[in-house]
Amino acid sequence: MASDAQRRALEKLLALHTVPSSVAFSPAGRFVVRGLCGFGTPGHVALTFDDGPDPHGTPAVVDALERFGWQATFFLVGDMVRRAPGLVTDLVAAGHEVGVHAETHRSQRSMTPRQIGDDIRRAYAEITGAAGVCPRWYRPPHGALSPEGLLTARDLGMRAVLWSAWGRDWLAEATPETVRRDVAAGRLDGGTVLLHDSDCASAPGSWRTTVAALPLLAELFEARRLTVGPLRDHATPVPAVARS
Helix, strand or coil: CCCCHCCCHHHHHHHHCCHHHHHHHHCCCCHHCCHHHHHCCCCCEEEEEEEEEECCCCHHHHHHHHHHHCEEEEEHHHHHHHHHHHHHHHHHHHCEEEEEEEECCCCHHCCCCHHHHHHHHHHHHHHHHHHHHCCCCECCCCHHHHHHHHHHHHHHEEECCCCCCCCCCCCCCHHHHHHHHHHHHHHCCCEEEEEEEECCCCCCHHHHHHHHHHHHHHHHHHHHEEEECCCCHHHCCCCCCCCC
């Protein structure tokens, strides 16, 4: 059994392992690393969805977005892409943007630097092959971003981005009203909203709550006079990396 000293040492190591996230989510994060926190063009809110593509949730979310004339950025999971690659093609054809979430939905806090790098590269290759375009954005599961994750994303020509508001739509007890309330509590003007189009790492059927919350979010964004769109309309990605 680990001693108290060993446990404290492990906690410190884990904190260092995901120090970029710790800085981003600190009170000073929006001033120090605005881009990593998802801050971009004032008057605009970037709408993002994690954990897809899901054969049930993703089409339902896309249909709802179409009703509002919105496009969004979808952070995809490699093993989900393999199950439904056609959904990735559909997302791109509909004008949505795709980014890299992970190969498997696993926190970087429990991975070695080599595992993190391999995971991101596999996901990047899988998503690029299905989408026919190179992803320009990266977001790690649970927002746990390590230095290795940050550097690997940069090497692949991607920019890491987290969020400034979330709906906590993954919770079993979430309702459309609580999603709206939680999003409204975040920083929206020039910010980035985190939602989910899949329940692969959330409460079963939670994507239904997300879909039902979108009309409420439309009212919220309109009341705050915010335009809605993907990250490409919100912030500048890193320059593409030349490849032979």
